Every structure is written in C-alpha cells, then in structure tokens.
Amino acid sequence: MHEMSLAEGIRSIVDDAVSSQQLGRVRSVVVEIGELSAVEVDALAFCFEAVMKGGPAEGARMEVVRVPGSGWCMQCAQTVVVSRLYDPCPQCGSYQVQPTGGTEMRVRELEVD
Ligand SMILES: [Zn+2]
DSSP: OHHHHHHHHHHHHHHHHHHHHTOOOEEEEEEEEETTSOOOHHHHHHHHHHHTTTSTTTTOEEEEEEEOOEEEETTTTEEEEOSSTTOOOTTTOOSOEEEEESOOEEEEEEEEO
16 A cells, blocks of 8 residues: 555654654644645555554644645646646646646654643
C-alpha cells in the first residue's frame, strides 16, 4: 500500500525532528497533501496511527492541509487550476496539461507539548 510507505516517511521525519530538536511529545503533525498527489487521506490517517505506535508521536493527530493543484496547459500556454490528476484544462478542455503544483505531500509542522 502506497499510503503505508508515506506514513513511514512521515514517521522518520517526525523521529528526526524530535531527536535533533529534543522535542517532547508530539500532539499533532500537520501534513500538506496536494490535490494532485493521489494520496488517499483516509488510508493515510489509518496508516499514520499504526506507524506512529511506540514513537514520540504515538496517539498524535494528523492534520491535513490540502494544497490546490495547478498545471501548465500547452494549448493555453498558461498555468491553470486543476483539481484532479488527468483532468482537462478548465479553460480550453485540452488534456495536454502538465501538473506543476499540488503533486506532493510534505510535513509542514509539528505541534509538541
Ligand atoms: Zn487550456
């Protein structure tokens, strides 16, 4: 499962931050998820809970911030807003849209005690 490896990636980021900055218990982890990243938020939340067990973020909440998607339409020759991967350009209907933003997932911040 794709989300399990993402959750493990979050865990290693959290563990590194906690040990390098000598943080206490992590209460919540704010994760940015791009609209075009194809991440299933429910599945990720489930994996997050399982993966964080036994670490500094056990029982922490995962807060999701959605980042809107954007792409470059070759027909319009400009950046357009796209809400899903492989959606057509909202202006001309062309499918020649290269995703340029909102394709990633990253840890934005940790809330600690
Ligand atoms: Zn277009």
